[in-house]
Amino acid sequence: MKRIWIYQADRILTVEEGQQIEVELSAFAEQWKVHGKPLSASAELRDNLFIILKVDEAIAAASGCSVDSSVRFLKGIEERYHVQLFDRMQFAYKSTNGVAVANRAIFEKLLATGEIDDNTLVFDNTITYDHQLDSAWIVPFKESWHKRLFA
Incomplete structure (x- = not known):
């Protein structure tokens, strides 16, 4: 089962920003690790608004440290693109x-x-599993x- 985290920007990103962020997301997912071991992870940008991180928990689950590294990565995106990703309001x-x-x-x-x-x-954006993207x-x-x- 794939665990997901959805982060929503406070504005629609430009096409150029979206393309750049997709490159960064791909690079992050490829190197995302848990206790030094690679996660089976992917990341995507939808509608130039939503960043969705996915981890296949059947292979390895993200832990506190790996989640912290994703937050640091996303904070970097906030800074570079002048966007808010953690405002749930x-x-x-x-x-x-x-x-x-x-x-x-x-x-x-x-x-x-x-x-x-x-x-x-x-x-x-509070859903937590990949299968919920289609239904919830x-x-x-x-x-x-x-x-x-x-x-």
Whole structure:
């Protein structure tokens, strides 16, 4: 089973930034280790917004030290691209123009104006396994943890 970590940027990255970050993600995944041994890992950028790190736990699980190294790597991306990846109060949702991102205050205003409603698809970045990407990552607002936050 593949364990995943999803990090969402606070803005949509440019195409150029996305291409550069994908190169960095690939290099990181190739050298990512646990206790000096390589992890069976991969990393990807989706929608120029989400960084998804994956580790095949059937081969070796990431430990505290390896997770710490991924955080250091991602902090470097934050610095180089002037983006926030650890702010969990940034919300991604599907809009008529594609994937959009809003901070808590703006998201709340969009709810108040009806631009976001119970059926708006939102991204649940708290999922932890690869198989959930297809079934639990994008859900209607009414079925998400976001709903409890704004109730």
